[in-house]
Amino acid sequence: MVSVDRSTQGVVRRAIVAWCLTICTLFAVSGPVGAEAALTLSRGADGGADLEFTLEQLEALPLVSITTENEFTDGLVTYRGPLVRDVLEHLALGDAETIRFTAANDYYVDVPTSDFRKYNVILALEADGQPLSRRDKGPLWLMYPISDHSELHDPVYNTRLIWQVVRIESL
Numbered sequence: 001m002v003s004v005d006r007s008t009q010g011v012v013r014r015a016i017v018a019w020c021l022t023i024c025t026l027f028a029v030s031g032p033v034g035a036e037a038a039l040t041l042s043r044g045a046d047g048g049a050d051l052e053f054t055l056e057q058l059e060a061l062p063l064v065s066i067t068t069e070n071e072f073t074d075g076l077v078t079y080r081g082p083l084v085r086d087v088l089e090h091l092a093l094g095d096a097e098t099i100r101f102t103a104a105n106d107y108y109v110d111v112p113t114s115d116f117r118k119y120n121v122i123l124a125l126e127a128d129g130q131p132l133s134r135r136d137k138g139p140l141w142l143m144y145p146i147s148d149h150s151e152l153h154d155p156v157y158n159t160r161l162i163w164q165v166v167r168i169e170s171l
Contacts, residue, residue, distance in 0.1 A: 036054065037052035037053065037054060038053060038054055038055045038058065038139055038140060038166070039052070039053040039058065039087075039123075039140060039165065039166060039167070039168065040052050040053075040166065040167045040168070041053070041087070041088075041090060041093070041167075041168050041169075042167065042168070042169040042170065043093065043169075043170050044169055044170045044171060047170060051090060053087075053090075055125065055139055058081070058082055058087070058123065058125060058140075059125060061082035061086055061087065062082065062083070062086060063080050063081060063082055063125075064080070064081070064082070064083055064120060064122055065078055065079065065080045066078070066079050066120060066122060066143065066145040066148070067079075067147065068143065068144070068145050068146045068147040068148065069146060069147050070143075070144075070146055070158065070161055071158050072137070072161065072163075073127075076147065077127050077128055078127070078128055078129070079122060079124035079126065079127055079141070079143045080122075080124065080125060080126040080129075081122040081123045081124040081125040081126065081140070081143070082122060082123055082125075083116070083120060083121070083122055084116045084121045084122060084123055084142070085113075085116040085117065085121075087123060087168070088113070088116065088168070093113075093168075093170045095113075096113055096170040096171070097112065097113060097171075098110050098111065098112055098113065098170075098171045099111050099113055099116075099168055099169065099170060099171065100167075100168070100169045100170075100171055101142055101160075101162045101165050101167070101168055102165070102166060102167040102168075102169070103162055103163065103164045103165060103166065104134075104164040104166050105164070107162065108162070109142075109159060109160050109162045110171060111142075111160050115144075115160075119144055119145055119149060119152070120145055121142065121143065121144050121145070122142075122143050123140045123141070123142060123143075123165065124138075124140070124141040124142075124143040125138070125139065125140065127141075132163075134164060137163030137164060138163070138164065139164075140163075140164070140165040140166075141161070141162075141163040141164075141165065142160060142161060142162045142163070142165055143161060144157050144160065144161065
């Protein structure tokens with residue numbers, strides 16, 4: 001049997017606890033091992049570290065359903081996903097005036113955050129109960145509740161319906 005004095009035991013225990021906390025923190029920030037980041041949130045050039053979300057982490061947020069039509073689909077479709085304002089809270093981006101959404105092909109749109117306070121805009125993960133695939137403008141599609149607000153039947157809002165969103169950045 002190996003004899004270890006109490007001070008050495010304390011150091012070893014603290015090292016193990018620190019190691020466990022580091023691993024847990026990395027897991028919480030980066031998601032499950034092997035899971036691919038679906039979305040990067042950024043505070044911009046001066047804001048510090050980016051935060052990455054997997055689809056599973058986004059699905060764990062409170063999800064909202066909106067039934068709406070838009071010029072890219074036929075008829076009413078029920079979309080489901082987290083509210084954009086909830087996603088932005090993870091980096092305290094709610095006070096930013098403008099947010100840039102970037103698609104997988106580097107196309108981007110700049111959206112005033114007042115839209116997210118005024119309307120229940122979501123990052124749609126599903127359409128009519130089915131996960132959005134890349135072929136169906138997924139896995140993340142910025143969706144406004146167009147059918148619920150007559151003022152959203154304006155071309156400016158149609159241009160904000162960016163699909164295949166991979167990055168959200170504060171400007």
